[in-house]
Amino acid sequence: MFTHVDAIAGQLGRGLLLTLAMTALAFTGAVAVGLVVAVLRICPVAPLRAFGAGYVTVFRNIPLLVLLVLFVFGLPDLGLLYPLFATVSTAMALYWAAFVCEVVRSGVRAVPRGQAEAARALGLGFGQCLRHVILPQAVRPMVQPLGSIFIGCALSTSLAAAVGVAELTGQAEFLTLRYDQPLTSFALTTVVYVALTLTSGLVAGRVERKVAVVR
Amino acid sequence: MNKHFGENHVLRDIDLDIHTGEVVVLLGASGSGKSTLCRCVNRLETVDSGLISLAGVPLPDEGGELARLRARVGMVFQSFNLFGHLSVLDNITLAPTRVRGLSRHEAAERARQLLDRVGLADKADARPVQLSGGQQQRVAIARALAMDPQVLLFDEPTSALDPETVGEVLDVMAGLAADGMTMLVVTHEMGFARRVADRVVFLDEGRVRETATPDEFFDAPRTERAREFLSKVLSH
Known part of the structure; x- marks a missing residue:
């Protein structure tokens, strides 16, 4: 097997690049969509609140693998043809957005009620109050849970292998087929995943100290 | 009512x-x-x-x-409710700039006058947490006054x-x-x-x-x- 080190490293490297790209897309999308859904869930308009609640209920209660299968095989049936990578990343972003939404909501709840009252009493509207007073102070309690979501999101990209994306886990499966050494190939991928998640944990800790609001 | x-x-x-x-x-x-x-x-x-x-x-x-x-209608609360992430000056200028459309410069000038009026001219750059309760409440009064209620x-x-x-x-x-x-x-x-x-x-x-x-x-x-x-x- 040692004669194939270059080939193996190259394959895992390509897998890692796909995993990183998918994680970045899914997580960025999840934060963007999750923020919007969270704003809907706390806004003063009842139908929008109901829509936000419905979104979270739907996407948080479907197993991600099922969601991936529905997107990958269901969308083409509806005539919506997108590249596999984009479809899978979108499904993941929508799924994790439901979790981001709940983290944002609890971050907003952690800001003392009087802050919003003072802002409203000064004549700030809902959006201004949220943007200038509440969200800046809600960021800190959100950092660690968002770090956990990032880790969950990064690791969940391994499910994409099941619908045919050749990311890290997909490459481990190829290596297993080729060299018949399942433990070795999956041990190697595990090391790469752990390196990825440990790094993100460190980053979350740094960010948290940066955005602290002293009370 | x-x-x-x-x-x-x-x-x-x-x-x-x-x-x-x-x-x-x-x-x-x-x-x-x-x-x-x-x-x-x-x-x-x-x-x-x-x-x-x-x-x-x-x-x-x-x-x-x-x-x-x-x-x-200005309001002053029992628990002050100063915005914890903003300096004293920014607490006072937030609503005048965002709601009344004053320029940052105008709002800051007015805020300094109001801070002077409540006896805290030297605290413009402090954070709320660095002030005593009485000082925080005086900033809160200045913040309410900044909207000309x-x-x-x-x-x-x-x-x-x-x-x-x-x-x-x-x-x-x-x-x-x-x-x-x-x-x-x-x-x-x-x-x-x-x-x-x-x-x-x-x-x-x-x-x-x-x-x-x-x-x-x-x-x-x-x-x-x-x-x-x-x-x-x-x-x-």
């Missing part, structure tokens, strides 16, 4: 006029509804029935129109303060009253009520029991409830 919290009828048939330049002090035992009444005036609490008007214009229930009218509401502004800092906040409030500011004040500071109020309104179980000048109210309360209340708060 009427207000319920669930089964509890907290404000009953309140009918109150405050004239321009008048200082009205709301007195009453805790639970009498005086804070709720104060919060209803700028619609931080909804009312079940009734009408609140500012200079003849009724306050709507929600939306942008309410925010615009609310900008003309037509009325200022005070919801127990000194109840969360150390005794030695109560005086500095009351002095600022007395100064505003002397300058002709229209004020509605919920307080337990009887000395302040007597010295500064034009009119005392005594609330009991959500009803206005008595409306009188401070001298009449403190020297010769007309109702049994008011006599009981005064004997409790003035006996020590």
